[in-house]
Amino acid sequence: MDFPHLFYGNLLLNFYIMKQLSFAIVICSSLVLFACGSSTTKDAKSTKSDLKEQVTTPVVKSTTPTTAPKEYPKGKLGEMVKLGEDILNNTNTHPLTKDLVGNSLQCKSCHLKGSDAKPGTAAGIGTFFGTATAFPAYSKREKTVQSLQDRVNNCFMRSMNGKRPIIDSKASMAMATYITWLSTGMPIQQDAKRPCSPLNSERWAKNIKKMTKIQKKATHANYVKGKELYASKCSSCHGVDGAGVATFPPLWGKSKEGKWLSYNTGAGMSKLNKGAAWAQSNMPLNQGGTLSDQDAADIMLFVNAQPHADFNLQNGLQKDMGYYNSDVLKEKHSVRSNFKQLGLDVDVIRGDKAIN
Ligand code: HEC
Numbered sequence: 001m002d003f004p005h006l007f008y009g010n011l012l013l014n015f016y017i018m019k020q021l022s023f024a025i026v027i028c029s030s031l032v033l034f035a036c037g038s039s040t041t042k043d044a045k046s047t048k049s050d051l052k053e054q055v056t057t058p059v060v061k062s063t064t065p066t067t068a069p070k071e072y073p074k075g076k077l078g079e080m081v082k083l084g085e086d087i088l089n090n091t092n093t094h095p096l097t098k099d100l101v102g103n104s105l106q107c108k109s110c111h112l113k114g115s116d117a118k119p120g121t122a123a124g125i126g127t128f129f130g131t132a133t134a135f136p137a138y139s140k141r142e143k144t145v146q147s148l149q150d151r152v153n154n155c156f157m158r159s160m161n162g163k164r165p166i167i168d169s170k171a172s173m174a175m176a177t178y179i180t181w182l183s184t185g186m187p188i189q190q191d192a193k194r195p196c197s198p199l200n201s202e203r204w205a206k207n208i209k210k211m212t213k214i215q216k217k218a219t220h221a222n223y224v225k226g227k228e229l230y231a232s233k234c235s236s237c238h239g240v241d242g243a244g245v246a247t248f249p250p251l252w253g254k255s256k257e258g259k260w261l262s263y264n265t266g267a268g269m270s271k272l273n274k275g276a277a278w279a280q281s282n283m284p285l286n287q288g289g290t291l292s293d294q295d296a297a298d299i300m301l302f303v304n305a306q307p308h309a310d311f312n313l314q315n316g317l318q319k320d321m322g323y324y325n326s327d328v329l330k331e332k333h334s335v336r337s338n339f340k341q342l343g344l345d346v347d348v349i350r351g352d353k354a355i356n
Protein backbone atom coordinates (compact mmCIF):
# COMPACT_ATOMS: atom_id res chain seq x y z
CA MET A 1 0.00 0.00 0.00
CA ASP A 2 1.15 3.48 -0.80
CA PHE A 3 1.20 6.01 1.97
CA PRO A 4 0.75 9.58 0.84
CA HIS A 5 3.85 11.54 1.76
CA LEU A 6 3.60 15.18 2.63
CA PHE A 7 6.63 17.31 3.32
CA TYR A 8 6.55 19.75 6.20
CA GLY A 9 10.05 21.15 6.58
CA ASN A 10 12.35 18.24 7.27
CA LEU A 11 9.74 16.06 8.77
CA LEU A 12 7.41 13.69 7.08
CA LEU A 13 4.76 12.19 9.18
CA ASN A 14 1.85 10.10 8.28
CA PHE A 15 -0.64 8.99 10.84
CA TYR A 16 -2.75 5.96 10.11
CA ILE A 17 -5.26 4.35 12.38
CA MET A 18 -6.77 0.89 12.16
CA LYS A 19 -9.67 1.23 14.53
CA GLN A 20 -11.10 -2.23 14.15
CA LEU A 21 -8.62 -4.17 16.27
CA SER A 22 -5.60 -2.17 17.23
CA PHE A 23 -3.98 1.14 16.56
CA ALA A 24 -1.10 1.10 14.16
CA ILE A 25 1.06 4.13 13.72
CA VAL A 26 3.34 4.46 10.75
CA ILE A 27 5.81 7.26 10.99
CA CYS A 28 7.83 8.18 7.95
CA SER A 29 10.59 10.75 7.91
CA SER A 30 12.77 11.68 4.95
CA LEU A 31 15.46 9.36 6.33
CA VAL A 32 13.73 6.68 8.29
CA LEU A 33 10.67 4.55 7.91
CA PHE A 34 9.58 2.46 10.80
CA ALA A 35 6.33 1.00 12.01
CA CYS A 36 5.03 0.44 15.51
CA GLY A 37 2.10 -1.78 16.33
CA SER A 38 0.55 -4.02 13.72
CA SER A 39 3.00 -4.72 10.92
CA THR A 40 0.19 -5.98 8.72
CA THR A 41 -0.82 -2.36 8.13
CA LYS A 42 2.07 -1.77 5.79
CA ASP A 43 1.44 -4.90 3.74
CA ALA A 44 -2.33 -4.71 3.57
CA LYS A 45 -3.35 -4.45 -0.08
CA SER A 46 -7.11 -4.82 -0.01
CA THR A 47 -9.30 -2.12 -1.48
CA LYS A 48 -11.07 -2.07 1.85
CA SER A 49 -8.04 -0.67 3.61
CA ASP A 50 -7.39 1.72 0.73
CA LEU A 51 -10.92 2.98 1.23
CA LYS A 52 -10.36 3.18 4.94
CA GLU A 53 -7.28 5.29 4.46
CA GLN A 54 -9.05 7.58 2.04
CA VAL A 55 -12.01 8.34 4.28
CA THR A 56 -10.57 8.26 7.75
CA THR A 57 -6.94 9.26 7.57
CA PRO A 58 -6.10 12.89 8.08
CA VAL A 59 -2.63 13.92 6.97
CA VAL A 60 -1.16 15.42 10.07
CA LYS A 61 1.94 17.05 11.43
CA SER A 62 4.32 15.72 14.01
CA THR A 63 2.64 17.80 16.71
CA THR A 64 -0.72 16.12 16.25
CA PRO A 65 -1.70 14.16 19.33
CA THR A 66 -3.45 10.78 19.16
CA THR A 67 -4.62 10.85 22.76
CA ALA A 68 -5.46 13.61 25.23
CA PRO A 69 -2.53 14.89 27.34
CA LYS A 70 -1.66 12.39 30.09
CA GLU A 71 -2.34 14.88 32.89
CA TYR A 72 -4.92 17.54 33.54
CA PRO A 73 -3.63 21.09 34.10
CA LYS A 74 -3.26 22.05 37.75
CA GLY A 75 -5.71 24.14 39.76
CA LYS A 76 -8.83 25.86 38.46
CA LEU A 77 -7.86 25.31 34.83
CA GLY A 78 -7.74 21.55 35.34
CA GLU A 79 -11.10 21.67 37.08
CA MET A 80 -12.61 23.41 34.06
CA VAL A 81 -11.09 20.83 31.69
CA LYS A 82 -12.66 18.05 33.76
CA LEU A 83 -15.99 19.86 33.94
CA GLY A 84 -15.99 20.30 30.16
CA GLU A 85 -15.20 16.62 29.64
CA ASP A 86 -18.05 15.67 31.97
CA ILE A 87 -20.50 17.90 30.07
CA LEU A 88 -19.46 16.51 26.68
CA ASN A 89 -20.10 12.99 28.02
CA ASN A 90 -23.37 13.74 29.85
CA THR A 91 -24.80 16.74 28.03
CA ASN A 92 -28.48 15.92 28.44
CA THR A 93 -28.28 15.05 32.15
CA HIS A 94 -25.58 17.44 33.43
CA PRO A 95 -27.10 20.09 35.74
CA LEU A 96 -25.40 22.92 33.80
CA THR A 97 -26.73 21.87 30.39
CA LYS A 98 -29.71 19.51 30.72
CA ASP A 99 -32.29 22.29 30.36
CA LEU A 100 -30.65 23.40 27.12
CA VAL A 101 -30.84 20.00 25.43
CA GLY A 102 -33.94 18.86 23.54
CA ASN A 103 -33.05 15.25 22.74
CA SER A 104 -31.31 12.15 24.10
CA LEU A 105 -27.86 12.83 22.64
CA GLN A 106 -24.54 13.83 24.18
CA CYS A 107 -21.73 15.70 22.43
CA LYS A 108 -19.79 12.43 22.51
CA SER A 109 -22.55 10.77 20.45
CA CYS A 110 -20.94 12.35 17.37
CA HIS A 111 -17.54 13.50 18.70
CA LEU A 112 -16.54 9.96 19.44
CA LYS A 113 -14.23 8.63 22.10
CA GLY A 114 -10.80 7.43 21.02
CA SER A 115 -8.51 4.86 22.62
CA ASP A 116 -8.19 7.06 25.73
CA ALA A 117 -11.99 6.98 26.24
CA LYS A 118 -12.22 10.78 26.08
CA PRO A 119 -14.85 12.55 23.94
CA GLY A 120 -13.59 13.91 20.62
CA THR A 121 -10.33 11.95 20.49
CA ALA A 122 -11.36 9.41 17.83
CA ALA A 123 -9.62 10.02 14.50
CA GLY A 124 -12.69 10.08 12.23
CA ILE A 125 -14.45 13.21 10.96
CA GLY A 126 -15.58 15.10 14.05
CA THR A 127 -12.33 14.76 15.97
CA PHE A 128 -11.59 17.63 18.34
CA PHE A 129 -7.83 17.38 17.91
CA GLY A 130 -6.81 20.62 16.25
CA THR A 131 -10.22 22.26 16.66
CA ALA A 132 -9.01 24.96 19.04
CA THR A 133 -6.10 25.81 16.69
CA ALA A 134 -8.57 26.93 14.00
CA PHE A 135 -10.47 29.52 16.04
CA PRO A 136 -11.51 32.29 15.69
CA ALA A 137 -12.64 31.05 12.29
CA TYR A 138 -15.01 32.22 9.56
CA SER A 139 -18.37 30.47 9.32
CA LYS A 140 -20.45 30.68 6.15
CA ARG A 141 -23.54 29.69 8.09
CA GLU A 142 -23.41 32.66 10.48
CA LYS A 143 -21.48 34.88 8.04
CA THR A 144 -19.22 36.05 10.87
CA VAL A 145 -15.91 35.08 12.46
CA GLN A 146 -16.77 32.73 15.31
CA SER A 147 -15.11 32.00 18.62
CA LEU A 148 -14.80 28.42 19.84
CA GLN A 149 -17.53 29.19 22.40
CA ASP A 150 -19.81 30.33 19.56
CA ARG A 151 -19.20 27.05 17.77
CA VAL A 152 -19.86 25.01 20.91
CA ASN A 153 -23.00 26.98 21.78
CA ASN A 154 -24.50 26.73 18.30
CA CYS A 155 -24.43 22.93 18.51
CA PHE A 156 -27.04 23.14 21.26
CA MET A 157 -29.60 24.62 18.86
CA ARG A 158 -28.98 22.06 16.14
CA SER A 159 -27.35 18.74 16.99
CA MET A 160 -28.80 18.88 20.51
CA ASN A 161 -32.20 20.25 19.35
CA GLY A 162 -32.18 22.72 22.25
CA LYS A 163 -31.33 26.29 23.25
CA ARG A 164 -28.12 28.26 22.83
CA PRO A 165 -26.32 28.66 26.19
CA ILE A 166 -25.37 32.06 27.56
CA ILE A 167 -22.17 33.19 25.89
CA ASP A 168 -19.20 32.58 28.21
CA SER A 169 -21.36 30.83 30.82
CA LYS A 170 -19.53 28.29 32.95
CA ALA A 171 -20.75 25.38 30.79
CA SER A 172 -19.73 27.06 27.54
CA MET A 173 -16.31 28.03 28.95
CA ALA A 174 -15.76 24.53 30.36
CA MET A 175 -16.48 22.80 27.03
CA ALA A 176 -14.19 25.21 25.17
CA THR A 177 -11.49 24.68 27.82
CA TYR A 178 -11.63 20.90 27.45
CA ILE A 179 -11.60 21.12 23.62
CA THR A 180 -8.66 23.55 23.74
CA TRP A 181 -6.72 21.25 26.09
CA LEU A 182 -6.96 18.49 23.48
CA SER A 183 -4.92 20.63 21.06
CA THR A 184 -2.04 21.04 23.52
CA GLY A 185 1.20 21.48 21.57
CA MET A 186 -0.43 21.98 18.18
CA PRO A 187 0.33 25.13 16.15
CA ILE A 188 -2.35 27.73 15.45
CA GLN A 189 -3.91 27.12 12.05
CA GLN A 190 -6.80 29.49 11.41
CA ASP A 191 -9.14 28.57 8.60
CA ALA A 192 -10.58 31.19 6.27
CA LYS A 193 -12.94 28.68 4.68
CA ARG A 194 -14.71 26.85 7.51
CA PRO A 195 -14.75 26.68 11.33
CA CYS A 196 -13.11 23.26 11.55
CA SER A 197 -9.99 21.55 12.81
CA PRO A 198 -7.35 21.23 10.08
CA LEU A 199 -7.81 17.48 10.59
CA ASN A 200 -11.48 17.76 9.60
CA SER A 201 -11.63 20.71 7.22
CA GLU A 202 -10.40 19.44 3.85
CA ARG A 203 -11.46 15.79 4.12
CA TRP A 204 -14.86 16.91 5.38
CA ALA A 205 -15.33 19.22 2.37
CA LYS A 206 -14.02 16.62 -0.08
CA ASN A 207 -16.23 13.84 1.22
CA ILE A 208 -19.33 16.05 1.33
CA LYS A 209 -18.73 16.90 -2.33
CA LYS A 210 -18.40 13.23 -3.18
CA MET A 211 -21.65 12.36 -1.37
CA THR A 212 -23.52 15.26 -3.00
CA LYS A 213 -22.68 13.94 -6.43
CA ILE A 214 -23.99 10.47 -5.56
CA GLN A 215 -27.08 11.55 -3.65
CA LYS A 216 -28.28 14.05 -6.26
CA LYS A 217 -29.10 11.03 -8.42
CA ALA A 218 -31.00 9.21 -5.67
CA THR A 219 -34.28 7.45 -6.44
CA HIS A 220 -36.73 5.38 -4.38
CA ALA A 221 -34.51 2.34 -5.10
CA ASN A 222 -31.63 3.97 -3.18
CA TYR A 223 -33.95 4.54 -0.24
CA VAL A 224 -34.98 0.88 -0.26
CA LYS A 225 -31.32 -0.19 -0.46
CA GLY A 226 -30.47 2.21 2.40
CA LYS A 227 -33.25 0.71 4.49
CA GLU A 228 -31.94 -2.84 3.92
CA LEU A 229 -28.37 -1.84 4.70
CA TYR A 230 -29.52 0.01 7.82
CA ALA A 231 -31.31 -3.13 9.00
CA SER A 232 -28.23 -5.30 8.52
CA LYS A 233 -25.45 -2.90 9.58
CA CYS A 234 -26.92 -0.36 11.98
CA SER A 235 -30.18 -1.46 13.58
CA SER A 236 -28.58 -3.79 16.14
CA CYS A 237 -27.32 -0.70 17.98
CA HIS A 238 -29.61 2.08 16.80
CA GLY A 239 -32.88 0.08 16.70
CA VAL A 240 -35.13 -0.81 13.75
CA ASP A 241 -37.25 2.18 14.74
CA GLY A 242 -34.17 4.46 15.07
CA ALA A 243 -34.81 5.00 18.79
CA GLY A 244 -31.49 3.55 19.95
CA VAL A 245 -30.84 0.39 21.96
CA ALA A 246 -29.69 0.58 25.61
CA THR A 247 -26.84 3.14 25.66
CA PHE A 248 -26.59 3.31 21.86
CA PRO A 249 -27.99 6.66 20.76
CA PRO A 250 -31.17 7.32 18.74
CA LEU A 251 -31.07 8.48 15.12
CA TRP A 252 -34.64 9.69 14.58
CA GLY A 253 -38.21 9.83 15.84
CA LYS A 254 -39.93 10.59 19.12
CA SER A 255 -40.13 8.90 22.51
CA LYS A 256 -43.37 7.44 23.85
CA GLU A 257 -43.82 10.74 25.70
CA GLY A 258 -43.64 12.59 22.40
CA LYS A 259 -40.12 14.04 22.86
CA TRP A 260 -37.72 14.24 19.94
CA LEU A 261 -34.90 11.75 20.37
CA SER A 262 -32.14 12.89 18.03
CA TYR A 263 -30.66 15.80 16.04
CA ASN A 264 -32.96 18.32 14.30
CA THR A 265 -33.02 19.38 10.65
CA GLY A 266 -30.62 22.29 11.25
CA ALA A 267 -27.83 19.91 12.34
CA GLY A 268 -24.92 19.00 10.06
CA MET A 269 -25.90 15.35 10.48
CA SER A 270 -29.36 15.99 9.00
CA LYS A 271 -27.94 17.16 5.68
CA LEU A 272 -27.85 14.09 3.44
CA ASN A 273 -24.31 14.68 2.19
CA LYS A 274 -22.81 15.67 5.54
CA GLY A 275 -24.52 12.82 7.37
CA ALA A 276 -23.17 10.35 4.80
CA ALA A 277 -19.63 11.77 5.03
CA TRP A 278 -19.69 11.54 8.83
CA ALA A 279 -21.21 8.05 8.89
CA GLN A 280 -18.73 6.67 6.36
CA SER A 281 -15.86 7.95 8.46
CA ASN A 282 -17.20 6.75 11.83
CA MET A 283 -19.80 3.99 11.56
CA PRO A 284 -20.48 1.14 12.23
CA LEU A 285 -18.84 1.78 15.59
CA ASN A 286 -15.11 0.97 15.44
CA GLN A 287 -15.43 0.11 11.74
CA GLY A 288 -15.20 3.60 10.27
CA GLY A 289 -14.13 3.57 6.61
CA THR A 290 -15.67 0.20 5.77
CA LEU A 291 -18.84 1.45 4.02
CA SER A 292 -18.57 2.09 0.28
CA ASP A 293 -19.47 5.59 -0.95
CA GLN A 294 -22.77 4.39 -2.40
CA ASP A 295 -23.73 2.42 0.73
CA ALA A 296 -22.98 5.33 3.08
CA ALA A 297 -24.94 7.66 0.78
CA ASP A 298 -27.97 5.33 0.65
CA ILE A 299 -28.01 4.55 4.39
CA MET A 300 -28.01 8.22 5.38
CA LEU A 301 -30.56 9.01 2.64
CA PHE A 302 -32.80 6.53 4.47
CA VAL A 303 -31.93 7.78 7.98
CA ASN A 304 -32.45 11.44 7.12
CA ALA A 305 -35.78 10.70 5.40
CA GLN A 306 -37.15 9.62 8.80
CA PRO A 307 -38.85 12.10 11.15
CA HIS A 308 -36.54 14.77 12.68
CA ALA A 309 -37.59 17.99 14.41
CA ASP A 310 -37.99 21.07 12.22
CA PHE A 311 -35.36 23.74 12.82
CA ASN A 312 -36.22 27.38 13.43
CA LEU A 313 -33.23 29.45 14.51
CA GLN A 314 -35.38 31.88 16.49
CA ASN A 315 -36.56 29.03 18.78
CA GLY A 316 -32.97 28.22 19.71
CA LEU A 317 -32.11 31.76 20.80
CA GLN A 318 -32.91 32.57 24.43
CA LYS A 319 -33.78 36.07 25.56
CA ASP A 320 -30.99 36.39 28.14
CA MET A 321 -28.21 34.59 26.33
CA GLY A 322 -26.21 37.72 25.49
CA TYR A 323 -24.82 38.77 22.13
CA TYR A 324 -25.49 36.37 19.26
CA ASN A 325 -22.48 36.62 16.99
CA SER A 326 -24.22 36.07 13.67
CA ASP A 327 -25.31 38.09 10.65
CA VAL A 328 -27.96 35.48 9.87
CA LEU A 329 -30.98 35.77 12.15
CA LYS A 330 -33.53 33.77 10.20
CA GLU A 331 -33.02 30.16 9.24
CA LYS A 332 -35.51 27.31 8.90
CA HIS A 333 -35.18 23.70 7.82
CA SER A 334 -37.28 20.56 7.63
CA VAL A 335 -36.69 17.03 6.36
CA ARG A 336 -38.45 18.14 3.19
CA SER A 337 -36.27 21.23 2.68
CA ASN A 338 -33.08 19.27 3.37
CA PHE A 339 -34.00 16.91 0.52
CA LYS A 340 -34.90 19.85 -1.69
CA GLN A 341 -31.41 21.26 -1.16
CA LEU A 342 -30.13 18.37 -3.27
CA GLY A 343 -32.98 18.68 -5.75
CA LEU A 344 -34.84 15.70 -4.28
CA ASP A 345 -38.50 15.25 -3.37
CA VAL A 346 -38.77 13.33 -0.10
CA ASP A 347 -42.20 11.90 -1.06
CA VAL A 348 -40.78 10.39 -4.24
CA ILE A 349 -37.69 9.10 -2.43
CA ARG A 350 -39.71 7.49 0.37
CA GLY A 351 -42.53 6.35 -1.93
CA ASP A 352 -45.18 7.73 0.43
CA LYS A 353 -46.36 11.02 1.90
CA ALA A 354 -45.52 10.26 5.52
CA ILE A 355 -43.26 13.29 6.07
CA ASN A 356 -44.82 16.72 6.74
C1 HEC B 1 -25.68 14.66 15.97
C2 HEC B 1 -24.23 14.77 15.94
C3 HEC B 1 -23.55 15.86 16.74
C4 HEC B 1 -23.70 16.15 18.06
C5 HEC B 1 -24.61 15.50 19.05
C6 HEC B 1 -22.78 17.23 18.34
N1 HEC B 1 -22.09 17.56 17.21
FE1 HEC B 1 -20.60 18.92 17.06
N2 HEC B 1 -20.42 18.53 15.10
C7 HEC B 1 -21.13 17.57 14.41
C8 HEC B 1 -20.74 17.58 13.02
C9 HEC B 1 -21.30 16.68 11.93
C10 HEC B 1 -19.76 18.59 12.92
C11 HEC B 1 -19.01 19.09 11.70
C12 HEC B 1 -19.79 19.59 10.72
C13 HEC B 1 -20.50 20.86 10.60
O1 HEC B 1 -19.86 21.81 10.14
O2 HEC B 1 -21.73 20.91 10.86
C14 HEC B 1 -19.57 19.15 14.24
C15 HEC B 1 -18.65 20.14 14.54
C16 HEC B 1 -18.39 20.59 15.81
C17 HEC B 1 -17.29 21.48 16.15
C18 HEC B 1 -16.20 21.93 15.19
C19 HEC B 1 -15.23 20.77 15.19
C20 HEC B 1 -14.17 20.76 14.14
O3 HEC B 1 -13.03 21.08 14.46
O4 HEC B 1 -14.44 20.37 13.00
C21 HEC B 1 -17.38 21.70 17.49
C22 HEC B 1 -16.44 22.53 18.34
C23 HEC B 1 -18.53 20.97 17.98
N3 HEC B 1 -19.11 20.30 16.92
C24 HEC B 1 -18.94 20.94 19.29
C25 HEC B 1 -20.00 20.19 19.75
C26 HEC B 1 -20.46 20.21 21.12
C27 HEC B 1 -19.83 21.02 22.23
C28 HEC B 1 -21.52 19.38 21.19
C29 HEC B 1 -22.40 19.10 22.38
C30 HEC B 1 -23.01 20.27 22.98
C31 HEC B 1 -21.71 18.80 19.88
N4 HEC B 1 -20.78 19.33 19.03
C32 HEC B 1 -22.66 17.86 19.56
C33 HEC B 1 -22.07 16.72 14.92
C34 HEC B 1 -22.52 16.73 16.22
Ligand code: HEC
Pocket residue numbers: 105108109110112113230233234235236237238247248249250251262263269279283284285291299300303
Ligand atom coordinates in the same frame (compact mmCIF):
# COMPACT_ATOMS: atom_id res chain seq x y z
C1 HEC C 1 -21.89 -1.63 17.60
C2 HEC C 1 -22.89 -0.63 17.73
C3 HEC C 1 -23.12 0.33 16.58
C4 HEC C 1 -23.38 0.05 15.26
C5 HEC C 1 -23.46 -1.31 14.60
C6 HEC C 1 -23.59 1.32 14.60
N1 HEC C 1 -23.47 2.35 15.51
FE1 HEC C 1 -23.77 4.33 15.14
N2 HEC C 1 -23.23 4.77 17.04
C7 HEC C 1 -22.89 3.85 18.01
C8 HEC C 1 -22.49 4.54 19.20
C9 HEC C 1 -22.06 3.90 20.50
C10 HEC C 1 -22.59 5.92 18.91
C11 HEC C 1 -22.28 7.08 19.85
C12 HEC C 1 -20.90 7.05 20.39
C13 HEC C 1 -20.85 7.14 21.88
O1 HEC C 1 -21.88 7.34 22.53
O2 HEC C 1 -19.76 6.95 22.41
C14 HEC C 1 -23.08 6.01 17.55
C15 HEC C 1 -23.38 7.21 16.91
C16 HEC C 1 -23.98 7.31 15.68
C17 HEC C 1 -24.50 8.54 15.09
C18 HEC C 1 -24.47 9.91 15.71
C19 HEC C 1 -25.31 10.03 16.92
C20 HEC C 1 -26.79 9.93 16.68
O3 HEC C 1 -27.44 9.18 17.44
O4 HEC C 1 -27.33 10.59 15.77
C21 HEC C 1 -24.98 8.21 13.86
C22 HEC C 1 -25.62 9.16 12.85
C23 HEC C 1 -24.77 6.80 13.67
N3 HEC C 1 -24.18 6.27 14.80
C24 HEC C 1 -25.09 6.10 12.52
C25 HEC C 1 -24.84 4.75 12.33
C26 HEC C 1 -25.05 4.07 11.08
C27 HEC C 1 -25.56 4.72 9.82
C28 HEC C 1 -24.68 2.76 11.29
C29 HEC C 1 -24.67 1.63 10.30
C30 HEC C 1 -23.84 1.83 9.12
C31 HEC C 1 -24.27 2.64 12.67
N4 HEC C 1 -24.36 3.87 13.26
C32 HEC C 1 -23.88 1.46 13.26
C33 HEC C 1 -22.95 2.46 17.89
C34 HEC C 1 -23.16 1.78 16.71
